[in-house]
Amino acid sequence: MIEEVFRAEHGRAVAVLVRAFGDIDVAEDAVQDAFAEAVRRWPVEGTPPSPAGWVITTARNKAIDRVRREAARAGKQAQAAMVDEGGPVEVGTVQDERLRLIFTCCHPALGLQARVALTLRLLGGLTTAEIARAFLVPEKTMAQRLVRAKGKIRDARIPYRVPEEGDLPGRLSGVLAVVYLVFNQGYGGRDELAAEAIRLGRVLHELMPDEPEVLGLLALMLLIESRKAARMVDGELVLLGEQDRGLWDRGLVREGQALVRRCLEIGRPGPYQIQAAVNAVHSAAATAGDTRWGQILRLYDQLMVVAPSPVVALNRAVAVAEVEGPGAALGLVDGLDLGRYHLFHAIRADLLRRLGRDEEAAEAYGRALERTDNPAEMTFLEKRLLSLRP
Amino acid sequence: MKLYLLNMIQPVGDPPPPEVLEKVMADIFEIRRDLELEESWVFGHGLHGPEASTMVRLRDDEVIATDGPWAEGKEHIGGITIIQVEDLDAALKIAARFVKATGLPMEVRPFHGEV
Numbered sequence: 001m002i003e004e005v006f007r008a009e010h011g012r013a014v015a016v017l018v019r020a021f022g023d024i025d026v027a028e029d030a031v032q033d034a035f036a037e038a039v040r041r042w043p044v045e046g047t048p049p050s051p052a053g054w055v056i057t058t059a060r061n062k063a064i065d066r067v068r069r070e071a072a073r074a075g076k077q078a079q080a081a082m083v084d085e086g087g088p089v090e091v092g093t094v095q096d097e098r099l100r101l102i103f104t105c106c107h108p109a110l111g112l113q114a115r116v117a118l119t120l121r122l123l124g125g126l127t128t129a130e131i132a133r134a135f136l137v138p139e140k141t142m143a144q145r146l147v148r149a150k151g152k153i154r155d156a157r158i159p160y161r162v163p164e165e166g167d168l169p170g171r172l173s174g175v176l177a178v179v180y181l182v183f184n185q186g187y188g189g190r191d192e193l194a195a196e197a198i199r200l201g202r203v204l205h206e207l208m209p210d211e212p213e214v215l216g217l218l219a220l221m222l223l224i225e226s227r228k229a230a231r232m233v234d235g236e237l238v239l240l241g242e243q244d245r246g247l248w249d250r251g252l253v254r255e256g257q258a259l260v261r262r263c264l265e266i267g268r269p270g271p272y273q274i275q276a277a278v279n280a281v282h283s284a285a286a287t288a289g290d291t292r293w294g295q296i297l298r299l300y301d302q303l304m305v306v307a308p309s310p311v312v313a314l315n316r317a318v319a320v321a322e323v324e325g326p327g328a329a330l331g332l333v334d335g336l337d338l339g340r341y342h343l344f345h346a347i348r349a350d351l352l353r354r355l356g357r358d359e360e361a362a363e364a365y366g367r368a369l370e371r372t373d374n375p376a377e378m379t380f381l382e383k384r385l386l387s388l389r390p
Numbered sequence: 391m392k393l394y395l396l397n398m399i400q401p402v403g404d405p406p407p408p409e410v411l412e413k414v415m416a417d418i419f420e421i422r423r424d425l426e427l428e429e430s431w432v433f434g435h436g437l438h439g440p441e442a443s444t445m446v447r448l449r450d451d452e453v454i455a456t457d458g459p460w461a462e463g464k465e466h467i468g469g470i471t472i473i474q475v476e477d478l479d480a481a482l483k484i485a486a487r488f489v490k491a492t493g494l495p496m497e498v499r500p501f502h503g504e505v
Contacts, residue, residue, distance in 0.1 A: 109478060156500045157392050159477040167479075 002042055005051045006035045010125025011203065013056045015097035018104075018160060021063050024122070024150050030063035031055070037062075098123065099207045100160050106175040107158045114149035115178050121146055123203070124196050134185065134193050172208075176217045176272060179204065183221050194228075197221060212266045216273030219259035223279035226252035237380040241288040253283045271307040274299050293322035310336045314344060326354040342371035346381060358388045391474050393432065393501035394481040398494055400468025402439075417491035425473060425484065434471035468494065474505055 010031060017027035034055055048054040105118040117135075120126045126134075132142035152158065163171040183197030201218040208214045230247035231238055238244075260280040263273040278299045285291040300316035313336055321329035330351045338344035349364035365385040372378060405411060425431035440459035447454060459466070471488070475481050478498070485496045 107478075109482070155502075156498075157477045159479050161477075161479070163479070 001047070002035070002038050005047075006031070006038070006055065007125040009052045009055045011098050011101065011123035012052070012096065013059050014122050015101040016056055016095075017059055017063055018101060019095075019097045020060065021067065022160075024153060026063050026066060027059075028122070030059040030066065033062040034059040096207065098203060099162050102175055102204070102207075103162055103171060104153060104158055104160050106171075106178045107153075108171070108174055109156060109158055110149055110152060112178075112181070114145055114152075115174075116181055117142060117145050118149050119178050119200065120182065120196065123200060126196065130192075172211065172213065175204070176213060180217060180221070180272075183224075191228075194221075194225060198225060210266070212263050212268045213270040213272050215259045215263050215266075216270060216276045219256045219263065219276035220272050220279060222252045222256035222259070223276060223283055225249070226256065226283065232376060235376060235379070236383075237376040239380075240282060241291075243288075245287065248283070256280060257283060269302065269306065271303060274303045274306065278303075291322070293319055297323050310338050311341070314338060314341075314347060318347060321351060321354070326351040330355065340371065342368045342377070344368075345371065349384070353384075353388060362388050391476065391505050392481075393505055394473050394475065394478075395497075395499045395501060396434075396471040396473060396481075396485055396488065397467045397497040397499065398469045398471075398488065398492060399465050399497060400494055401465050402463070414492055418488070421484070421487050421491060430473045430475050430480075430484065432472040432474050434469070436469035437467060440466050472501075 013031045013034070014024075014027045017030055018024055021027060021030075037058055038055070042048070101122060102119065105122055106115045110118070113135075117131055120131050120134075121128065128143050128146060129139050132139040135142070162168075179197050179200045182193050182200065185193045198218070198221050201214075201221050204211075204214045205218050226249040227240070227243060227247075229249070230243035230245065233244075256276065257280050260273070260276050263269070263276070278296050281292055281295050281299070297316070297319040300312065300319050303312050304316060314333065317329045317332040317336075320332060330348070333344070333348050333351060336344065345364045345368035349361045349368060352358075352361035352364055362385060365381055365388070369378060369381050369385070372381070406414070422431060422434065440463075443459045445456050445458065447456075473481060473484055475484065478500070481498050481500075485498050489496050
């Protein structure tokens with residue numbers, strides 16, 4: 001319970017304290033100290049009426065103590081006197097500073113790995129050990145990465161600020177990329193990351209309710225997440241077309257679809273919104289046979305205009321296969337320079353199989369197998385390969 | 391305020407033809423004027439190539455001077471600018487103007503401390 005409160009309130013508390021004290025380490029340590037005090041006191045005294053307010057108030061007082069102690073040690077009494085004590089904090093009255101914190105954590109001057117780690121640590125409230133485990137690196141490596149990132153924020157003076165209007169679209173897409181990367185890491189079987197990405201997506205949505213790409217990303221994640229139970233059965237990957245749609249989480253589907261509708265109303269499409277719309281079309285089909293592939297193809301056409309890439313072209317080809325047939329799709333796929341990507345070979349293999357070119361399909365499955373180390377995907381590909389052999 | 395060093399990274403080789411260089415220099419001059427107006431300008435100058443460099447180093451107890459840079463590279467610092475601005479975002483904005491004017495990449499490096 002105490003862990004849950006701190007996990008949920010970590011971002012808000014750290015953000016408020018960074019704003020007040022101008023130092024991430026002071027803020028982080030203070031929230032950590034407040035957590036230690038909660039562990040001591042809450043079980044004895046009971047949970048405070050406003051746990052969130054208690055966390056910020058206590059952490060702020062801890063930070064004041066620390067700044068005073070350090071000022072006194074350095075003989076800076078004047079500075080110590082300037083630190084304002086203030087009364088207890090009510091969450092509703094305190095400005096939500098999380099948006100500033102998100103933009104600082106996701107600043108382009110930081111490396112991508114550092115951005116991801118900082119966002120999970122400061123906003124998500126994950127411990128360094130948890131982040132290290134999720135990204136399969138030693139805890140020491142992750143700790144160093146965080147220290148280096150915080151050092152750069154301090155030394156290069158990366159601002160604690162929401163970017164100006166003109167810079168916002170570019171900077172926002174950087175933030176969304178970090179959240180989606182966390183989500184995709186979770187997609188590979190580490191559930192806690194997918195859940196954390198969705199939580200971050202919800203925070204962004206709460207803070208920027210009218211940014212269509214924010215809505216789009218949240219919708220995209222919710223719709224993909226809704227199929228979690230159907231996607232993996234007995235440790236084996238089940239493709240969208242073969243999933244038991246009764247296992248889809250209808251609540252998440254409804255929420256995702258509602259967000260997609262809201263995006264359409266706003267009428268400023270972007271890459272996340274279009275991908276979310278593709279997923280919404282899948283979610284709307286009662287059976288795989290009911291899927292409106294023509295609509296999906298039109299969305300991929302749109303995506304190729306807004307954010308063209310070989311991977312988007314590959315996904316578009318999958319829709320082409322359904323609308324125009326596997327032959328037309330194979331022609332498109334063969335023109336793509338994606339030889340290093342296992343899904344390129346898996347999709348090619350499937351198209352060849354459907355065209356009755358089993359030998360070439362087997363070869364392509366083999367190449368896909370060489371290029372993935374995800375056990376669920378490997379089992380899936382091996383099964384497909386075996387099914388080709390008469 | 392914080393001081394940042396902007397290093398213009400220049401490839402080894404001949405400079406661009408005069409008509410191109412002239413336009414670049416005019417653009418750089420304009421950036422400098424703007425920075426001076428907003429009191430962000432501290433110092434800036436182009437550098438001779440590494441062939442004009444001399445290295446001074448300690449060998450045992452003796453200081454010796456030798457010709458040339460300490461390592462051959464494909465690129466070198468072609469010029470430096472020191473600016474005084476609020477934070478990294480402000481520094482990056484100025485660097486972006488230089489990069490657009492010269493087409494060359496730029497390293498933005500903070501000095502220790504504040505001014």
